[in-house]
Each structure stands twice: as structure tokens, then as C-alpha cells.
Amino acid sequence: MNRPLLDLIKGYMKEARTFGIKLQLCLFTEPECSFYCRKYTRTYWGRRLWSDAEVKAASPSQRRFLENTDDIVSYEGFFSDPDVRQCCRLFLDEIIPELKDWDDLFSVELMNESGWAGPHAEPMNTFRWEITPDYIDWHREMTAHIKALAPDLPVCVSNPGVSVLGHDTVHWGREIKPDWFSLHNYPDICGARDWIDYAAVSDAAVMYTMSCLPAAMGEWEAIQLRHKDDETSRRLKTLLARDTAWMTLLSGAPGCVSWQAMGDGQYHMINGIFSSLSDRPLLPSPELTIDISKAQAALERMWEGGSDGCALPDEIWCPDRSATDKKHRFCVKAVSPEYEAILRAERLSLDHGTPISFSLCSGIPLETLSEADFEAVTPYIRRIDGYQRKAFSADGGRVKIVYLRYYLPYRIESHHYTLRDRRPAHVTIEPLADAGRIVVYDLDTSESFSMSGDETMDFGVTDHDFVVLMTEE
Numbered sequence: 001m002n003r004p005l006l007d008l009i010k011g012y013m014k015e016a017r018t019f020g021i022k023l024q025l026c027l028f029t030e031p032e033c034s035f036y037c038r039k040y041t042r043t044y045w046g047r048r049l050w051s052d053a054e055v056k057a058a059s060p061s062q063r064r065f066l067e068n069t070d071d072i073v074s075y076e077g078f079f080s081d082p083d084v085r086q087c088c089r090l091f092l093d094e095i096i097p098e099l100k101d102w103d104d105l106f107s108v109e110l111m112n113e114s115g116w117a118g119p120h121a122e123p124m125n126t127f128r129w130e131i132t133p134d135y136i137d138w139h140r141e142m143t144a145h146i147k148a149l150a151p152d153l154p155v156c157v158s159n160p161g162v163s164v165l166g167h168d169t170v171h172w173g174r175e176i177k178p179d180w181f182s183l184h185n186y187p188d189i190c191g192a193r194d195w196i197d198y199a200a201v202s203d204a205a206v207m208y209t210m211s212c213l214p215a216a217m218g219e220w221e222a223i224q225l226r227h228k229d230d231e232t233s234r235r236l237k238t239l240l241a242r243d244t245a246w247m248t249l250l251s252g253a254p255g256c257v258s259w260q261a262m263g264d265g266q267y268h269m270i271n272g273i274f275s276s277l278s279d280r281p282l283l284p285s286p287e288l289t290i291d292i293s294k295a296q297a298a299l300e301r302m303w304e305g306g307s308d309g310c311a312l313p314d315e316i317w318c319p320d321r322s323a324t325d326k327k328h329r330f331c332v333k334a335v336s337p338e339y340e341a342i343l344r345a346e347r348l349s350l351d352h353g354t355p356i357s358f359s360l361c362s363g364i365p366l367e368t369l370s371e372a373d374f375e376a377v378t379p380y381i382r383r384i385d386g387y388q389r390k391a392f393s394a395d396g397g398r399v400k401i402v403y404l405r406y407y408l409p410y411r412i413e414s415h416h417y418t419l420r421d422r423r424p425a426h427v428t429i430e431p432l433a434d435a436g437r438i439v440v441y442d443l444d445t446s447e448s449f450s451m452s453g454d455e456t457m458d459f460g461v462t463d464h465d466f467v468v469l470m471t472e473e
Contacts, residue, residue: 038120113161128322140176168303190202190417214256312331384428401468
């Protein structure tokens with residue numbers, strides 16, 4: 001264990017504590033940059049921290065690497081080499097007992113974006129699909145080892161930032177058994193469509209993963225807008241933050257984390273509204289459950305085969321053009337009817353204001369799902385022209401939340417994806433569901449308004465987004 005680095009991290013946690021912030025600690029660096037696979041890391045960050053006496057007293061697996069700085073392990077070997085495995089277990093034996101009682105730590109993550117050989121690997125930016133069994137076995141073993149050492153310390157796994165088009169998140173969740181899945185998703189590499197925006201794609205991916213285990217967004221950002229400060233870009237970034245947080249939380253995600261602090265101030269109202277429900281059980285009780293088991297099984301199986309040719313046009317990025325086994329899976333998933341159907345279900349739920357969930361064992365089969373299934377469910381709020389409704393139900397239907405957003409597609413043509421913009425429309429909020437108390441929140445002004453179930457509330461012509469909270473005793 002790198003003691004100076006751990007002490008530095010403790011200092012960060014102490015500083016964060018003053019702001020009420022808890023941190024997530026990534027335990028293992030990416031293999032291609034690790035002590036085992038990169039000579040610089042081994043000599044500068046590893047060997048120099050060990051005294052000769054400590055090296056002499058080390059285990060045989062540790063001494064192999066400490067005494068032989070040229071014994072460099074391949075990326076693939078990181079997951080299968082027995083000495084590397086033993087060293088990883090010894091590292092956990094040392095660090096986990098120090099972490100398990102840290103109140104400032106809300107979770108540990110095994111490594112950043114597991115299953116992705118990044119820019120320091122050779123070849124770079126590849127999934128290495130063919131070592132999927134070794135990937136899973138290493139993650140399963142490390143997760144179990146941590147849980148044996150600290151049963152109450154939450155452990156998560158994160159995926160490469162391609163939504164569910166890389167290693168199947170349900171497959172990995174089922175086999176590895178982490179406490180939750182940190183979903184990474186970036187807009188130009190997630191199988192985007194012109195008829196569904198990036199935030200909705202992310203929401204669908206969260207629901208897909210939650211069919212197996214708890215999941216939340218761990219990284220998201222419209223990177224192409226990062227350094228743009230014009231009025232349109234600022235508006236798009238604010239709406240993206242608002243959409244991603246509200247939509248995934250109303251799908252039942254336990255939280256939402258963004259890359260590079262891209263929350264843009266949108267988390268404050270969310271925290272306030274959900275805090276008002278702290279005495280309520282908020283496990284979702286959706287109106288429509290959709291059985292995705294066949295689609296999920298088909299997407300999962302794709303790692304085993306693959307196509308000889310790329311399924312995407314040349315102008316769209318496909319990491320499998322550099323695949324080490326010369327096979328394509330990412331692009332095949334991106335254009336598959338299974339993925340299309342999952343996104344269609346997401347879009348229908350927003351258009352009809354129907355709370356949905358994805359299941360692996362029950363519900364309406366995704367393959368037969370139609371608009372009629374949504375029309376059979378009475379929405380909580382009457383449709384408003386131009387607006388989509390992300391709806392949520394919990395506590396046996398006694399808590400209902402509807403997020404209202406005007407949806408105007410804004411196409412980022414240079415990178416082939418869609419964001420959400422808006423324009424003014426006449427907004428009248430008319431509840432259709434029973435509720436003892438209704439509060440309408442204007443997310444643009446931070447104002448709130450109370451109304452009864454037999455009233456309507458007319459906001460005139462506006463482009464604002466709203467949340468309607470409906471509660472019964």
C-alpha cells in the first residue's frame with residue numbers, strides 16, 4: 001500500500017467533510033498503468049517506497065515484482081497471473097481494514113471503467129472481449145475478498161463510458177455481485193439516435209442495469225460543450241444536468257454522479273424535494289413492468305461471437321475497429337433490434353408519462369410492447385403539448401412525482417447525438433391521479449405552488465421545467 005498517497009487521500013476527505021461531501025475511492029489503477037504492467041509505475045511509485053528489509057520480508061509473489069523491475073506483465077496478464085492476483089489480495093488485506101470505518105467514504109470502486117484497455121495500453125482503447133472470463137473472475141474474487149474483510153463497505157464496478165454497448169452490465173453485475181453499478185455513459189459513443197436525447201439514453205441504460213442490481217450514473221458529460229460558454233451551450237449543459245439527475249433518480253437510481261462537477265447547480269432542488277420525503281419508503285412501484293430477458297440475453301451473448309465487419313458508417317467511432325481478436329460487438333449492439341427496442345420503451349414512457357421498470361423475469365415482453373400498453377395506463381398529469389413526463393410512483397402509489405420537460409431535439413451533428421433544448425409553450429398542469437397534497441415546483445425559478453387534486457394551475461406561456469409532487473397519507 002502506498003502510505004503517503006493514502007494519507008493524502010485522507011486529507012482530501014477531511015476537507016470534503018467540511019462541505020458535507022462523502023467520497024468514493026477507486027482501489028486499483030487501470031492495469032496498463034499499474035505497478036505490474038508499467039515499469040515507471042513500478043520503480044517510481046512502488047519499489048522506492050520499500051526498504052531493502054521490507055523487500056526481503058515480502059511474500060514470494062511480491063518479491064517477484066520488487067526484485068525484477070523488467071518482469072512486466074501484459075494487460076491480459078493482470079487479470080490471470082496468479083502472482084498479480086495474490087498481490088492484489090495482499091493490498092486489500094492492508095487497505096480495507098483502514099477504510100471500513102471511514103464515515104467520509106460512501107463506497108469503494110474496484111477500478112475505473114473495468115474492461116477497457118485505455119490510451120496507455122497497446123493497442124489502446126479496446127475492450128479485449130476475448131478475456132471476458134478472466135475479467136469477470138478477477139472482479140468477482142476481489143469483490144468477495146473485500147466483502148469478507150468489510151461486509152458493510154459498499155463495493156461498486158464501473159463500465160467503459162459506452163452505456164450498455166460494451167461489456168453487458170447485467171452480465172457483469174450478476175456474475176461479480178457488487179453492491180451497485182456505477183454507469184459511465186458519454187453521448188457520442190452510446191448508440192445515440194436522432195429521436196431520443198442523450199439523457200434519455202442514459203436513463204434507459206440505468207433501468208436496464210437495475211433489472212439486476214442497484215445502479216446510478218457515475219460519469220456523464222457532453223464533452224464537446226465543456227469549454228463553450230455561449231448562451232446556447234450554457235443552456236444545453238444546464239438542461240442536460242437537470243434531465244440526467246431527475247430522470248435517473250425517478251427511475252429508482254440511488255444517486256447521480258457527474259464527471260467534472262457537471263451538476264451545474266441542479267442537485268440543490270433535487271436534494272430539497274427528496275429530503276421532504278425522508279420518512280417515505282421510495283422503492284419504485286411502476287405502473288408498467290417490461291420483461292427484457294430475451295433482449296438482455298441476446299446482448300450478453302454477443303461477447304462470445306462478434307461480426308467480421310463494422311456495422312457503423314466510417315464517420316462514427318467504433319472501438320472494435322482495433323479489436324485484438326478482429327471481431328465487432330460494440331457496433332453490432334448499437335444497431336441491434338434489441339437495443340432499439342429498449343430505447344423505444346424509454347421514449348414511449350416519456351411521451352405517455354408512464355412509470356416503467358425493466359425486469360428479467362416478469363412483465364410485458366419487450367418484443368410485443370406497443371403504444372397501446374402505455375395508452376392503457378392513466379397518466380398522473382394530463383399531457384401538455386411539447387412536454388415529456390418522466391413519472392415515478394412509490395410507497396404503494398402514495399408518492400407520485402412527475403418531471404415535466406419541454407422536449408426540442410438539438411442535434412450535435414459533428415458527433416452524431418441529440419441533446420434536449422426547449423421553447424415556450426402554454427403550460428397548464430392538471431392532475432389526473434388521486435392525491436392528498438400536490439406541490440408544483442418551478443425548476444427555473446425555484447418557486448413552489450400548492451394545489452388540490454381538483455384544480456388546474458395555469459403558468460401561461462413558458463419554457464420552464466417543472467416537478468409535480470403528489471402525496472397521500
